[in-house]
Amino acid sequence: MQIGIDLDGTVTDPKSCFLYMNDSLGYAIDYQQATEYELHTYTNMSQHDFWKFMVEHGHEEAIYRSSLPHTEVNDVLWNMRQHHHLHYVTARSEAVRSVTEEWIQRHALPLDSLVMTGSHDKVGVVKDLSLDLFMEDRYENAVSIHEETSIPVLLFDAPYNRKPLPEGVRRISSWKEAHHHVNQLEQSLFFNRR
Ligand SMILES: [Mg+2]
Known part of the structure; x- marks a missing residue:
């Protein structure tokens, strides 16, 4: 995926x-x-x-x-990378690409693809890259990505995003849970293709 x-x-x-x-x-x-x-x-x-x-x-x-990595993110991303293509899609601007890449490398996270939109609008990138799944923490992004592309979105729970979600956007609380949903989705795509 x-x-x-x-x-x-x-x-x-x-x-x-x-x-x-x-x-x-x-x-x-x-x-x-x-x-x-x-x-x-x-x-x-x-x-x-x-x-x-x-x-x-x-x-x-x-x-x-000075940002800290999310709990378990390192193990899960390296594991997911064995089977999937990972694209970081951030609202940060190109002006901070080098500090962003340095941070990713310093925390020993995989770095294959980094798209910096410079705005909260990520729908175009989701379409351009034909993404199958998106992971977000900003409520409005999660909802608009799902509504405008119909791909499933995992929303990482945070106090600032606790609002009602449409079906297709799932609230999760850990990277371990994200990994579980990635495996489940992969399985259902596999069976749908057969
Ligand atoms: Mg965010």
Whole structure:
């Protein structure tokens, strides 16, 4: 299968960005109560001003560099890579490609394909790469990818994405669970082809 995988909050631990906001920028966000995905909503800045501040002060690269990998992601991705093509599809921009690739290599994760969309719209990439499955943590992406391409989506559970899901988007809480669903989907595709 061709599998699309988001980076932030999916390959990285979803707590990472909030830890950075607290430890390096002096905020006091309670991750378990963090119901908003967009980081600027925890500040008094607009989205534009927040990211301008983050880029200009080196915080954007620092937040990516200091991110922690999600639990079990390393073992599961190497295992899945034996049978599937893995494509990282991130909303990060090309400007941070090198810090992103360095992070992937430093954490010894597989790196075959990295698409940087620079926006939250990933539907075009899903179609261009003919992906069979997508893994996400952003609620709106998960729903729109499924609705516009009809491929199954696995949504990694986080406090900021706990909203009702359409059939076809499944909430999961671990990479082990993701692996189980990949195997199941592979089996059902195999039997449908026979
Ligand atoms: Mg994400």
